[in-house]
Amino acid sequence: MDRAPLIRQLNPADRDAFFQLRLRGLRAHPEAFAQSYQEALEKGPAQHDAILQGVRAADGDFLLGAFPASDEPLIGVVGLMRGQRLKEQHKASVVGLYVAPEAGGRGIGRALMEELLVRGARIEGLRQIQLAVSSTNEPARRLYESLGFRRYGREVDALCIDGLFHDTDLMARVL
Numbered sequence: 001m002d003r004a005p006l007i008r009q010l011n012p013a014d015r016d017a018f019f020q021l022r023l024r025g026l027r028a029h030p031e032a033f034a035q036s037y038q039e040a041l042e043k044g045p046a047q048h049d050a051i052l053q054g055v056r057a058a059d060g061d062f063l064l065g066a067f068p069a070s071d072e073p074l075i076g077v078v079g080l081m082r083g084q085r086l087k088e089q090h091k092a093s094v095v096g097l098y099v100a101p102e103a104g105g106r107g108i109g110r111a112l113m114e115e116l117l118v119r120g121a122r123i124e125g126l127r128q129i130q131l132a133v134s135s136t137n138e139p140a141r142r143l144y145e146s147l148g149f150r151r152y153g154r155e156v157d158a159l160c161i162d163g164l165f166h167d168t169d170l171m172a173r174v175l
Contacts, residue, residue: 005108006070007115010063010077012052017074018063019045025098031134031159031166033096051079060092060123064115066099066108075103078112080120080129092120094131097140109140113147121175128174132158135167149173 010018019040026037040047051063060082065074076099082092094116099108120129133140135154149171158168 003069005066005068005075005106005111007064007066007111009054009057010052010065011054012049014065014074015045015048015052018048018052018065018077021074021077021098021100022048022096024100025096028101029098030161032098032137032140034159036161051081056082058123060120060126062119063096064112064119066103066112068103075100076108076112078109078116080116082123082126090125090127092123092126092129094129109143110147113143117147117173117175126175128172130170130172132168132170134159135169141169141171144171144173147173 023037023040026033026035026040030036048063051061054062056062060080063077063079066076067074078097079095080092081095083089094113097109097112099112117129120126129149131144131149132155133144141151150173151169151171153170155168155170157165159166
């Protein structure tokens with residue numbers, strides 16, 4: 001990539017661009033997301049309104065977007081969701097990492113994850129960031145391992161897509 005992407009927290013003005021990019025990811029890689037394309041369509045873009053408001057961003061619930069420049073379209077997204085139960089508030093989960101294919105191979109996913117980790121480290125009381133990755137997604141697993149995530153388990157048959165079952169590797173990084 002010629003220059004580093006602009007990574008920023010998404011807000012309500014980004015709603016439609018975020019939703020369209022998410023739909024692309026859900027359609028292209030159904031094994032990478034718990035939500036199906038059809039479920040996303042049925043719920044519509046409003047399902048993301050609360051997190052896009054950013055009210056709980058300082059507590060650990062936010063969406064980040066990657067842009068080639070401030071006046072260019074969204075090319076990548078990732079989210080962080082913190083545990084809500086009192087006993088689980090020391091943990092947060094990475095959700096929905098996706099980079100548009102036309103932006104692939106340029107370090108966008110790494111840039112998004114690095115910014116997520118920097119922001120996560122600033123959150124009071126947050127000690128661990130977890131994620132789930134398709135067991136067959138070797139490039140994603142290598143990225144996560146290079147960022148300090150370690151596999152701690154595997155959920156067998158985690159997702160069923162069109163009658164086929166997919167395992168998921170569970171990974172975590174201590175902050």
